[in-house]
Amino acid sequence: MKLDHNTTATSEGEMCKTIEVALVDHRDLSPPSPTVLPSPIVGDDLTFTPPLNFAMVDNGIFRSGFPDSANFSFLQTLGLRSIICLCPEPYPEANTDFLMANGIRLFQLGIEGYKHRTGVVVGCLRKSQKWCLSSIFNEYQRFAAAKARVSDQSERES
Amino acid sequence: MKLDHNTTATSEGEMCKTIEVALVDHRDLSPPSPTVLPSPIVGDDLTFTPPLNFAMVDNGIFRSGFPDSANFSFLQTLGLRSIICLCPEPYPEANTDFLMANGIRLFQLGIEGYKHRTGVVVGCLRKSQKWCLSSIFNEYQRFAAAKARVSDQSERES
Numbered sequence A, B: 001m002k003l004d005h006n007t008t009a010t011s012e013g014e015m016c017k018t019i020e021v022a023l024v025d026h027r028d029l030s031p032p033s034p035t036v037l038p039s040p041i042v043g044d045d046l047t048f049t050p051p052l053n054f055a056m057v058d059n060g061i062f063r064s065g066f067p068d069s070a071n072f073s074f075l076q077t078l079g080l081r082s083i084i085c086l087c088p089e090p091y092p093e094a095n096t097d098f099l100m101a102n103g104i105r106l107f108q109l110g111i112e113g114y115k116h117r118t119g120v121v122v123g124c125l126r127k128s129q130k131w132c133l134s135s136i137f138n139e140y141q142r143f144a145a146a147k148a149r150v151s152d153q154s155e156r157e158s
Helices: A067-077 A092-103 A116-129 A133-157 B069-076 B093-101 B115-126 B133-157
Strands: A002-003 A020-025 A057-058 A059-067 A082-085 A105-110 B002-004 B020-025 B055-058 B061-065 B082-086 B104-108
Touching: A057 A116, A067 A092, A092 A105, A092 B055, A116 B020, A133 B020, B002 B082, B055 B082, B055 B115, B061 B115, B069 B093, B093 B104
Parallel strands: A082 A105, B082 B104
Antiparallel strands: A002 A105, A020 A059, A020 A082, A057 A059, B002 B104, B020 B061, B020 B082, B055 B061
């Protein structure tokens, strides 16, 4: 596991699009600055696209798969202050630009060799919250199975 | 669909243990009264058992399968103000007692003939939040599949 506070990314390098990563913390509930507000809603056609497997973990803490630019307008609605990225690959430049423009800090904890790292981290949080093991496994399995379904679907479509 | 504000339940009548139901609202974030606080933690053995398929939907809104007495100490930690029950069966007496003791209002909206009523209600909420359809279906499917897995498991164990 490495701790990397450097948010500079290059456009080269392997992207980690398929890796479930994000624990997002906005415990500081002060409203986001005007520059991070989403564009005004025009008409009824505007929709938000949360990242894959997005869910609220607890007050001010979210989880999701790795976001891309299609998810940025949704992420802006959350008033995020920090993102914990669990994949070891270089952080994509477009994402870095988005974080910088919205005053979001990146903490990259690159964990190698695990398939469901976000699920493991959330499981540790649940353990600290004194959840019983069967409930922790139930939640873990719900997201692991969802990820497997999406992966199977992508393979069938390719 | 029926709207029933009467929280009195009998010990007869068919229980709705297997039906996923709860949307729980505690938008009033004032702390719960002293009578609803969980018992003090003694030692490290205390664990909480969230109801099956428990998850946070949004700030102050939760979803879960139908809770039983094993879940009551966990529910107490949430500071709930209201529960929306989507099953039409009579509300169990033990649950009614728990709600009354903790100052939680019950709104029973008995929806007949649907398997994943909580998922449908949450889907409507997501639509109002302008989520795109694929994200709404992704979330719906995550919980529907989890429920099917638990149901399959119960059948295998019986």
